[in-house]
Amino acid sequence: NAGVMQNPRHLVRRRGQEARLRCSPMKGHSHVYWYRQLPEEGLKFMVYLQKENIIDESGMPKERFSAEFPKEGPSILRIQQVVRGDSAAYFCASSPRPRVDSNQPQHFGDGTRLSIL
Amino acid sequence: QQQVKQSPQSLIVQKGGISIINCAYENTAFDYFPWYQQFPGKGPALLIAIRPDVSEKKEGRFTISFNKSAKQFSLHIMDSQPGDSATYFCAASYQGAQKLVFGQGTRLTINP
Numbered sequence: 001n002a003g004v005m006q007n008p009r010h011l012v013r014r015r016g017q018e019a020r021l022r023c024s025p026m027k028g029h030s031h032v033y034w035y036r037q038l039p040e041e042g043l044k045f046m047v048y049l050q051k052e053n054i055i056d057e058s059g060m061p062k063e064r065f066s067a068e069f070p071k072e073g074p075s076i077l078r079i080q081q082v083v084r085g086d087s088a089a090y091f092c093a094s095s096p097r098p099r100v101d102s103n104q105p106q107h108f109g110d111g112t113r114l115s116i117l
Numbered sequence: 118q119q120q121v122k123q124s125p126q127s128l129i130v131q132k133g134g135i136s137i138i139n140c141a142y143e144n145t146a147f148d149y150f151p152w153y154q155q156f157p158g159k160g161p162a163l164l165i166a167i168r169p170d171v172s173e174k175k176e177g178r179f180t181i182s183f184n185k186s187a188k189q190f191s192l193h194i195m196d197s198q199p200g201d202s203a204t205y206f207c208a209a210s211y212q213g214a215q216k217l218v219f220g221q222g223t224r225l226t227i228n229p
Binding site (some may be wrong): 004031033035040041042043044045048054056058059079085091095098100101105106107109110111 | 121149153154158159160161162163166168196206210214215216217218220221222
C-alpha cells in the first residue's frame with residue numbers, strides 16, 4: 001500500500017544550479033499538490049495539478065519555479081537558478097478527487113529537504 | 118483573509134494531561150477544517166477534521182471544538198502521551214479551492 005513517494009529525500013545544490021523534485025502520487029490519485037515549508041513555519045501552498053494540467057499555481061513564485069504532471073511518470077517541481085532562500089522542505093500531496101474532505105483527504109509524502117550552499 | 122492563525126507556538130504538557138491548541142480564521146467561505154500531525158522528518162498526516170455544521174467531533178483521545186460565530190476551532194488531546202509529541206498544524210479549505218491553508222504549527226512536547 002504505497003503512499004505518496006517523493007525523491008530525493010535530501011538534495012543539496014549550489015547557488016545558480018537547478019533542482020528537480022519528484023513526486024509519485026498514491027495509486028489511483030490523479031490530483032497532486034505541492035507545498036513548501038520553511039523552518040519553524042507552516043506549509044504554504046504552491047501549485048495544484050491534474051494529469052497534464054496546471055489547475056492553480058497561485059502560490060508559486062512567478063520566476064524560476066515550474067511544475068508539471070505528465071500523462072506518464074511523476075510530477076516534477078523544478079527550481080532554476082536556485083538561491084539561498086529556496087532552502088526548505090518541499091512536500092507533495094495527492095488526492096483521488098479535487099474536493100478535499102475527510103473522505104478523500106490529501107495524503108502527504110515525506111518531503112524533499114532542499115539545501116542551497 | 119486567507120490566513121489561519123495558530124497558537125501557541127509551543128506547548129509542554131505532562132503525561133496524562135490535556136493538550137489544547139487553538140486556531141482562528143477570517144475567511145467565512147472556509148468549510149473544511151483538518152488537523153495534521155507531523156513527526157520530525159516525516160510529512161503531515163491527517164489526524165481529524167470537522168465541517169462547520171457541527172460544533173464538536175471526537176475520535177478517540179482527539180476532539181475538535183468548533184465555534185462558527187467566533188471563527189475559531191481547537192484541538193484537544195485527552196490523556197496526552199509521550200508518543201503524541203509532534204508538531205500539529207490546523208488547516209482550512211473551501212469548496213472551489215483545493216488547496217489547504219495551514220496555520221503556523223504548534224510543537225507539542227509531552228513529558229513522561
